[in-house]
Every structure is written in structure tokens, then in C-alpha cells.
Amino acid sequence: MIMKARLRLVPFxxxxxxxxxKSEFFISTPIFYVNASPHIGHLYxxxxxxxxxxxxxxxxxxxxxxxxxxxxxxxxxxxxxxxNTPLPIYCQSISxxxxxxxxDCDINYSNYIxxxxxxxxxxxxxxxxxxxxxxxxxxxxxxxxxxxxxxxFVPENQVTKIVSDGKEIPIxxxxxxxxxxxxxxxxKFKLTLFQxxxxxxxxxxxxxxxxxxxxxxxxxxxxxVMSNDISVSRPSERVHWGIPVPNDETQTIYVWLDxxxxxxxxxxxxxxxxxxxxxxxxxxxxxxxxxxYWPAFLMxxxxxxxxxxxxxxxxxxxxxxxxxxKGNVVCPFEASKLFTSSxxxxxxxxxxxxxxxxxxxxxxxxxxLNSELADTLGNLLNRCCAPTINEKQEFPKFNESSxxxxxKDAANDLISSVNMLQDEVKSHYTDFNxxxxxxxxxxxxxxxxxxxxxxxxxxxxxxxxxxEHLEFVLxxxxxxxxxxxxxxxxxxxxxxxxxxxxxxxxxxxxxxxNMSPSWITNTSHSVLLNADKVILYKKIxxxx
Numbered sequence: 379m380i381m382k383a384r385l386r387l388v389p390f391x392x393x394x395x396x397x398x399x400k401s402e403f404f405i406s407t408p409i410f411y412v413n414a415s416p417h418i419g420h421l422y423x424x425x426x427x428x429x430x431x432x433x434x435x436x437x438x439x440x441x442x443x444x445x446x447x448x449x450x451x452x453x454x455x456x457x458x459x460x461x462n463t464p465l466p467i468y469c470q471s472i473s474x475x476x477x478x479x480x481x482d483c484d485i486n487y488s489n490y491i492x493x494x495x496x497x498x499x500x501x502x503x504x505x506x507x508x509x510x511x512x513x514x515x516x517x518x519x520x521x522x523x524x525x526x527x528x529x530x531f532v533p534e535n536q537v538t539k540i541v542s543d544g545k546e547i548p549i550x551x552x553x554x555x556x557x558x559x560x561x562x563x564x565x566k567f568k569l570t571l572f573q574x575x576x577x578x579x580x581x582x583x584x585x586x587x588x589x590x591x592x593x594x595x596x597x598x599x600x601x602x603v604m605s606n607d608i609s610v611s612r613p614s615e616r617v618h619w620g621i622p623v624p625n626d627e628t629q630t631i632y633v634w635l636d637x638x639x640x641x642x643x644x645x646x647x648x649x650x651x652x653x654x655x656x657x658x659x660x661x662x663x664x665x666x667x668x669x670x671y672w673p674a675f676l677m678x679x680x681x682x683x684x685x686x687x688x689x690x691x692x693x694x695x696x697x698x699x700x701x702x703x704k705g706n707v708v709c710p711f712e713a714s715k716l717f718t719s720s721x722x723x724x725x726x727x728x729x730x731x732x733x734x735x736x737x738x739x740x741x742x743x744x745x746x747l748n749s750e751l752a753d754t755l756g757n758l759l760n761r762c763c764a765p766t767i768n769e770k771q772e773f774p775k776f777n778e779s780s781x782x783x784x785x786k787d788a789a790n791d792l793i794s795s796v797n798m799l800q801d802e803v804k805s806h807y808t809d810f811n812x813x814x815x816x817x818x819x820x821x822x823x824x825x826x827x828x829x830x831x832x833x834x835x836x837x838x839x840x841x842x843x844x845x846e847h848l849e850f851v852l853x854x855x856x857x858x859x860x861x862x863x864x865x866x867x868x869x870x871x872x873x874x875x876x877x878x879x880x881x882x883x884x885x886x887x888x889x890x891x892n893m894s895p896s897w898i899t900n901t902s903h904s905v906l907l908n909a910d911k912v913i914l915y916k917k918i919x920x921x922x
Contacts, residue, residue, distance in 0.1 A: 402442070403434040404655045408664060409446040409491060409640045412472035413453040416479050417700070418693055418708040418738060419661060422726050426690065426810065427659045428485045429727060432868035433807045437890050442652060444644035445480070446491030447473040450620040451529050451633035458619075465619055469494050479710055483719040484871050489644040493621075493636055501643040502636050503624050505679065508648070510624075514568045514678045520560070520609045523548065527555040529633050530667075531609055535602060553663070564629060565611040572674040573604040579673050584686050586669055587810070588733040591662060591689040595669040603670060610635050638672045654682040657810070662689050688810050690732045696739055708738055716740070720870045721747045721915065727812040727869050748917050751873065754823045755862070756914035758830065759877060762855045763907055767835045767848075771909070773856045773881050774849040776902030784850045788829040793897065795822040796858050800893040803865050816869060819862050826858040853896070856881060861893050873914050880912045881905075 407423045410416065424445060431443035449469040458468035473492055480487065491498060509515050523532040528550060538551045548557050577599065579585055586592035611629040614622065620630035645652050654676075660668050665687070673683035692699075695706040714722045725743045728750075730736045762768060785793060799822060806815035830851065838848040863877040867888065878888060882905045896902040 401439055402652050402656075403431075403439040404442045404444075404645070404652050405430050405434075405657045405659065406444040406641055406644065406655055408658075408660045408668075409448040409493065409637055410476055411448045411451075411453070412469050412476075413457045415472065416476050416710055418710050418713065418726075419700075420476070421479060421483060421710040421722070422690065422693065422730055423659050423661060424480060424485045425483065425723050425726050426688070426730070426812070427657075428487070429812055429868040430657065430659075430807075430810060431486065431488075432871060433890075436864070436867055436888065437804075442488045442644070443486065444489040444491060444641065445485070445487045446489070446640055446644075447476055447493070448633070448637045448640070449473065449492055449494040450630075450636055452526055452617055452619075453529060455617070455619045466494065479714075482714055483710070483723055486871075491640040491643050493640060498640060498643045499621050501647050502621050502631060502639045504648055505639045505642060505675075506631060506635075507624055508679045509567065509675065512678060512680075514571070515565050515610060516568070517563070518566050518607075520562055520564055520566070522560065523550075523557040524560045525550045525553065525555050525557045528553050532557050533603065533606065552666075562613050562616070564609045564613065565623060566607040567610045567635075567675070567678075569604050569608045569671070569674055570606065572677055573599065575677050576604065576670060576673050579677075579683050580669070585683075586665070586687045586689065588689065590733065591665050591669070591687075595665060598666060598670065603666070604674075608671065634667050634671065635675065638667065638675065655684040655686075657686045657688050658684045659688045659690065662691055665689055688732065690730065691735045693730075693736050693738050695737075697737055700738075717743055717747055717918065718915070720873050721751065721918075724751060724816075724870050724873075728816050729813065731813060732810065744918055744920070747915065750820055750823075751870075751915035752917040754820060754827060755859075755873075755877075758823065758827050758855065759859055759880060759912070759914060761830065762835075762852055762859070763880065763912075767839050768852055768907070769839065771907045773860075773905045773907060774853040775904040776853060776857075776896035776900070777846070777849065778897075778900065780846055780850040780853075781897055784847055788825070788832045789854060792822070792825040792829045792854065792858060793895075795825050796861055796895055797898070799861055799865060800890070804890065807868065812869065815865070819865050822858060823862055826855055830855050853902075857896050857902075861895060864888055864890065864893050876912050876914055880908050880910070882908055 405427050407427045410420050427443055427445065431441050434441040454465065454469065458465045461468060463471070477490065506515070522534065523537050525532050532550045536551045537548050537557055539546045539548050549555060550557050580592055580595055586595060610632045611623050612632060614628055614630045617630045620633060621636050623629040623631055641655060641658070642650070658668065668687055676683050693708070694700060695708060698704065698706060700707050710722065717725065725746060728746060765771065799818060803815040803818055806812070806818070833851040835848055835851045838844040838851065859877060860881055860883060863874045863881070863883070866874045
């Protein structure tokens with residue numbers, strides 16, 4: 379039964395129903411559309427969310443990470459038809475590619491949602507019924523522009539025209555994709571009632587980051603994007619591959635309402651154990667759906683919107699826009715073979731910046747990975763663990779008198795740099811600016827290499843009276859590696875784990891709180907190194 383809409387007389391802030399404790403963290407990626415195989419942008423969203431998930435876990439939070447695939451809509455119907463594959467089999471084949479990519483690249487998700495699963499259908503229909511019973515959905519007629527490529531209704535003021543082959547073609551001003559006129563009976567959502575509520579949510583600090591994307595959402599609202607109610611269903615004769623409207627098989631729930639509800643499926647709506655999301659990672663091309671429609675849908679059900687939408691920009695390739703027509707779409711499977719999955723993760727988080735488009739360059743990736751992972755990190759570990767220098771094959775204990783005696787020049791520079799890593803890297807990771815945290819880590823490792831080289835431990839090893847000095851050099855270098863290893867766990871978990879294993883650091887001492895340097899905690903004891911030979915990152919030979 380469709381109920382008559384009621385006016386919102388109470389500001390939404392008084393209707394919040396949170397389901398979380400302070401010790402919980404919930405992050406998500408968008409669910410990825412299965413009309414094509416994964417590309418590098420999909421993986422970038424996933425590694426951002428995964429790094430944040432791992433970071434919050436080692437901070438001591440109970441973290442939940444949700445991802446998955448969006449498998450309904452006209453584009454999926456068309457893609458399956460063009461490949462002459464039954465729809466369920468087509469969706470399974472593409473979704474399995476995303477799963478394989480995530481497994482290969484250490485994406486440690488808690489929930490993987492497929493919109494074709496029965497569990498998700500249950501959630502979506504429950505959500506629909508909640509919206510309906512509260513009076514925010516009604517039956518009506520729609521006539522206007524529709525973009526098949528974006529699977530979105532486009533307001534008149536966002537339609538422009540271009541001339542192609544002497545003909546005027548209407549396109550969506552935002553995406554540049556063709557639109558066509560449709561007239562149909564469907565269900566509508568009373569979006570207009572939530573304009574003030576959505577504005578209030580957007581005005582909150584950190585509701586949308588970076589700030590420029592929040593400004594874009596305000597601009598759209600000012601231009602009238604919430605001045606009309608929106609269609610939330612399509613005739614099933616046009617869109618048959620989707621979730622039916624409850625009690626009306628002639629209508630299919632609009633693909634974006636269906637897709638957005640995946641975040642509720644991940645937490646077992648309506649019996650949710652955690653809500654709202656701490657952060658939702660998404661690309662800048664889908665901010666309208668997540669920044670306007672999604673909070674309005676949630677508010678209509680008296681649910682709190684996400685604490686934060688973390689929006690990232692796109693990737694160019696060698697300075698050019700990535701596109702199928704140019705043939706420069708980066709295949710993440712091929713890239714991970716070339717650079718290893720750890721190398722690819724590192725490069726994406728090292729070079730990716732949320733506020734502006736980032737550039738994918740194989741030449742640059744090779745240079746960075748060889749310089750920073752193979753040389754700066756890997757070679758330093760190998761040198762201080764080499765039997766020719768470290769005869770006892772141990773991580774020497776902290777010796778306060780040695781530090782007072784030998785902490786000069788390069789040693790002091792290194793100590794000062796390492797002292798601030800725990801707090802400053804935490805601050806950058808908390809802000810999702812992983813590239814800034816990595817910069818600090820690499821700076822400390824550069825100083826560690828400089829200190830090691832200037833200390834000449836290979837000469838100290840030959841002098842009987844220099845054993846105390848040698849142990850100081852080894853301890854300071856290894857302690858730097860230990861701290862950097864923990865700091866890099868969210869970024870390159872495999873490589874960091876190998877490093878910490880080599881230094882015989884137990885799993886119980888790999889939390890963020892364990893990053894305090896030995897010279898501050900004044901707690902340390904000698905431990906034998908793991909006997910296994912380790913190559914953290916094998917140097918890549920030129921592929922040109």
C-alpha cells in the first residue's frame with residue numbers, strides 16, 4: 379500500500395538512530411558495475427578502503443569493510459546480450475574477476491555484496507517498504523530525459539546539445555553521454571521534502587571530503603537538483619533484470635536505489651549491528667547519487683547518513699584521460715603481474731591524491747618501486763641483517779649509555795624523524811592522505827640509509843673495541859625498520875609482514891601503539907633474527 383506523503387516538521391538531526399560504539403569502524407567502497415572487467419580506478423577505490431580498514435584494525439578498532447558488485451540494470455542486460463551469455467552466468471563471470479583481483483591485491487574485505495543475491499533482494503524490498511510505509515513513495519507519471527549509459531534520469535537544466543554528423547544530439551552536461559526522452563508510469567520518491575535536511579548534513583564538517591566535492595553538491599542543490607521528486611522504478615518491460623517492486627511485478631526498482639542499499643545489506647538491515655558508515659569511498663563520477671539521493675533515502679527511514687563520503691579523483695595514463703577508444707585503459711591484472719600486487723598497491727597509494735586526478739605511468743612506477751621498495755627499504759634490511767656485519771644475527775637491545783655516547787649528527791637527524799612517525803603518520807592516515815604518510819616513512823628510511831652508510835658498520839665489525847658502537851648502529855637501523863614496517867602494514871601488508879617476520883617481531887606487537895621507539899619507552903631486549911632469507915621486493919628490470 380502506498381501511503382500519502384507527510385511533511386517533515388522535525389529537523390532530521392533529532393531523528394538519528396545510530397547503531398555503533400566508539401570502538402567500531404565501518405568503511406565501504408561503491409559496489410562495482412559488472413558491465414565490464416575491473417580497471418585501475420576500481421582497484422584504487424578498493425586499496426584506499428582496505429588501507430583504512432587495516433589501519434583502524436591495528437589501531438585497535440573493530441573494523442568492517444564492505445565491497446561487492448552491482449549486477450542489475452539495462453547496461454548489464456545489454457552487455458550479457460552482446461556476449462550471448464545468460465544474465466546470471468554473465469554476472470557471475472565478471473563478479474568473479476573482481477573477487478580474484480581483490481584476492482590477488484590483498485583486499486581484506488569483511489563483506490562482499492552481490493546485488494543479484496537473495497539476501498540483497500530481501501534488504502532492498504525491506505528498504506522500499508520502509509520508504510513506502512512512511513509515505514515517501516507514490517505512483518505517478520514521468521516524462522523527461524534519461525541517460526542509458528549513466529542509468530540516470532537527467533533534469534532539463536542538465537541537458538545540452540552537441541552537433542554530430544550535422545545532427546543535434548542531446549547529452550547530459552555532467553557526463554557528456556547521450557540522453558533520450560522517455561514517458562512512463564513509475565514510482566517516485568519525495569526528494570523535495572529533504573532539501574533542508576540534506577543541506578544540514580552537508581554543512582557538517584567532513585561530511586564530504588575533499589571540500590571541493592562538497593561545494594559541487596551544494597551547487598547542484600542551488601541549481602535545483604532537489605526541486606523535483608525522482609523516479610525510483612522503471613517499467614519491468616524495459617528493465618527486467620532487477621528487483622521487482624513489492625506487490626507490483628510490472629515495475630523494477632531503480633538500479634541506483636537497489637545499488638545504494640548494498641551498504642544496508644552489509645550490516646543485515648533492518649537488524650543492523652553497526653550504523654552509520656564511518657567513511658564511504660567513491661569516485662567523483664558518482665557523488666550525486668551518494669551525496670544527494672543516498673542521504674535523502676536514509677533520512678526518509680530515520681537512519682543517519684554516512685559520517686563521511688571520501689571522494690577520490692580519476693587516473694590519467696601518461697597524462698591522458700583513460701578511455702576504451704584510446705586503448706589506454708590500465709588492466710590491473712596485467713599491472714600487478716608487472717609490478718607485483720604489493721608494488722601496485724604501493725604505487726596507487728603513493729601517487730594517488732583524492733583532490734585531483736593522478737597519473738599512471740609505468741616508467742614512473744618502475745622508478746619509484748625500484749628506488750623505494752627494493753633499494754631504500756629492502757636493501758637496508760638486507761645490509762643490517764647480513765652475516766658479514768651482523769655476526770650474531772640478532773636485533774640488538776636498546777642501550778641507553780650507547781645512545782648518549784653515539785647519538786650525533788646523522789643519528790640525531792634519524793632519531794628526530796622517527797620520533798614523530800607514530801603521531802604524524804597516524805594523522806595523515808586518519809585523514810585518508812596515505813601518500814603523505816608514506817612520504818614521511820620514506821623520508822625516515824632515507825635518513826636511516828644515510829646514517830647506516832656514514833656509520834660504516836662494515837669497518838666497526840672489524841674492530842674489537844667497536845662492538846658497542848656497532849650494536850648501536852644496528853639497533854637504531856633495525857628499530858627504524860621495525861617502526862616503518864608497522865606503519866606500512868596498511869599499505870603493503872605482505873612486504874611489511876616479511877620485514878617484521880625477519881626482525882622476529884611477534885604478531886602481538888604489531889599494533890600502532892607498538893610504534894613508540896625503544897629510546898622513548900626504554901624497553902628492549904635482544905632477539906635472534908629469523909633465519910629465512912628474505913627479499914622484500916625484487917628489483918624490476920627495465921621493460922622498455
